[in-house]
Amino acid sequence: MQESIEQLSLVLGTVKYADGSDEHKFNCPFCEANGHGKDNKWHLYVNPKKEKWICFKCGERGSLDQLLQKLGIEKGAPVINDDEFMKLAKQLEFGIHDEEKLNDVSPSEYPCEVRPVEPGSSAYRYMKYVRGYEYKEFADYKLVYGEFMFSSRIFFPTFDMDGKLCYWVARKIFNDSDKVAKYVNPKAEKLNVFNLNRVKGDHIIICEGVLSAMAAGPEAVAIFGKTATKQQIWLLNSIKFDEYIISLDSDARKEAFSLASEFINRGKKVSLVELPEREDPDSVRKSYKKYLGLRTPITDSELILGGLS
Numbered sequence: 426m427q428e429s430i431e432q433l434s435l436v437l438g439t440v441k442y443a444d445g446s447d448e449h450k451f452n453c454p455f456c457e458a459n460g461h462g463k464d465n466k467w468h469l470y471v472n473p474k475k476e477k478w479i480c481f482k483c484g485e486r487g488s489l490d491q492l493l494q495k496l497g498i499e500k501g502a503p504v505i506n507d508d509e510f511m512k513l514a515k516q517l518e519f520g521i522h523d524e525e526k527l528n529d530v531s532p533s534e535y536p537c538e539v540r541p542v543e544p545g546s547s548a549y550r551y552m553k554y555v556r557g558y559e560y561k562e563f564a565d566y567k568l569v570y571g572e573f574m575f576s577s578r579i580f581f582p583t584f585d586m587d588g589k590l591c592y593w594v595a596r597k598i599f600n601d602s603d604k605v606a607k608y609v610n611p612k613a614e615k616l617n618v619f620n621l622n623r624v625k626g627d628h629i630i631i632c633e634g635v636l637s638a639m640a641a642g643p644e645a646v647a648i649f650g651k652t653a654t655k656q657q658i659w660l661l662n663s664i665k666f667d668e669y670i671i672s673l674d675s676d677a678r679k680e681a682f683s684l685a686s687e688f689i690n691r692g693k694k695v696s697l698v699e700l701p702e703r704e705d706p707d708s709v710r711k712s713y714k715k716y717l718g719l720r721t722p723i724t725d726s727e728l729i730l731g732g733l734s
C-alpha cells in the first residue's frame with residue numbers, strides 16, 4: 426500500500442504523515458470543484474491500511490481504489506519518485522521552461538501509451554473543473570492523457586486533413602511545480618494547424634494556442650504561437666473560407682496584421698478580433714462571442730496603418 430501513497434504523492438504533491446497514526450495527509454485537489462476554497466492545509470487524509478480516504482474540508486471521501494481512479498492513477502503501475510522523475514526528465518531535456526521542445530520524439534505519434542480523456546481520469550477533472558468544459562465540448566478534439574512522465578499531461582492532438590495524427594502539444598494538469606514545463610511538444614517544424622481538419626463552416630478563426638482555439642469554438646484553429654510558418658499559411662489559404670478571422674493574443678497586434686496580409690494579398694476577406702490588454706481567447710472564454718461579434722474588417726489601407734503604428 427505504500428506504493429499507492431507514492432503514486433498519490435506524484436500527483437498530489439508533498440505528502441505529510443499524520444502523527445502517531447497510519448494516515449497520510451495531502452492537499453485536497455477536489456475542494457475547489459466542491460465549492461470550497463483551495464486546500465492548502467492538508468485536509469485530505471489517506472489511510473493506506475484501511476484503504477480509505479476523506480477530505481475534512483469538502484467532505485469528499487471513498488475507498489483508496491476510488492481515489493486512485495479519480496486521479497487517473499493505475500493501481501500497481503510502476504512508481505517513479507521525484508528523483509527518478511527528474512533524472513528521466515533531464516534525459517529528455519524536459520525542464521524548467523514554460524514551453525519545452527523534445528528532440529527525440531516524433532510529431533506523428535505519441536511518446537507513450539495514451540488513453541482518452543474520459544470520466545474518472547484526472548485529465549477529465551482538469552478539463553471539466555479547471556478549464557470549465559463539458560465532456561461533449563471537448564470529446565471531438567480527441568484529447569488523450571499519457572503515462573509515466575506524461576501521466577500528468579493532456580495531449581492536444583493535431584490531425585492532418587485525412588484525420589491522421591501529425592502533431593501534439595502536451596500540457597501539464599497540475600500547476601504544482603514551476604520546474605516542470607507547462608507545455609511540451611515535439612521539436613519539429615510547424616507544418617499543420619490544430620483543429621483545421623474539423624473546420625467545416627464558411628469562416629475560420631485563427632488563434633495562437635490550442636486552449637484558445639478550443640475556447641473560440643469549433644471553427645477555430647491554432648498555429649502554435651504568434652507567427653505562422655509558410656507551410657501553415659499555404660495550408661490555410663488552400664482551403665476556401667469566406668472570412669479569415671484573426672484572433673491572436675492581445676499582445677500580438679503586429680503579428681496579427683502581418684498574418685492578415687498573407688490572406689488579404691490573396692484576395693481573402695479578413696477581420697481582426699480585438700481583446701482587452703493581456704487577454705487571450707481562453708482567458709475571456711465566457712465572453713469571447715461578444716468580442717468575436719465586435720471584430721473589425723481589415724482593408725488594405727488599414728493594414729498599412731496597422732503595420733506602421
Ligand SMILES: [Zn+2]
Binds near residue numbers: 455482
Ligand atoms: Zn477537499
